[in-house]
Amino acid sequence: MSHDLIWAPWRLAYVTGADDQPAPKDLPAEKLLPGADPDCFLCQCVADADDRGRLVVDRGEHSITVLNRYPYNNGHLLVAPKQHLGRLDEIPAEVHAELCRKLAETVQTLEGLLNAEGFNVGLNLGRVAGAGLPGHLHWHIVPRWNGDTNFMPALGATKVIPQSLEALWEVLTNRTTP
Secondary structure (H helix, E strand, C coil): CCCCCCCCHHHHHHHHCCCCCCCHHHCCHHHCCCCCCCCCHHHHHHHCCCHHHHCEEEECCCEEEEECCCCCCCCCEEEEECCCCCCHHHCCHHHHHHHHHHHHHHHHHHHHHHCCCEEEEEECCCHHHCCCCCCCCCEEEEEECCCCCCHHHHHCCCCCCCCCHHHHHHHHCCCCCC
């Protein structure tokens, strides 16, 4: 029985618990929005103009869209309010409306660029519900394709993601074609 090598170097930080995000002290406090958590990676993304380094693919007036560094599938994105808000009832109406528009636009973009055939769109409210970052709301958009749950995750306990985060960032920011 032969084995294929699957190259996914971005997963090492997740497996080892290391974080390749710049340390919060690298961002001056005056760059953070009022109420921001300096340890929150989404607050850091909002405050930092390095979209490529932070994997930010879109900035709205009240929202930010970021590639998930530890994706469940190719094209896994996070859509979040710029403000550090942990509860749905804290989101002002105009921010909520923009977030809903961004979710719809992002799904449409992923359908067009990645030929996604379906999506899981979800929000984990609270740590016990699976929120890894319970203080800053964010919606997951996970593109799906027919047959994307094949033998690898079922038998090999391995998920294959065929595109690097950097290459996907290029596609989503219209700097290259898929």
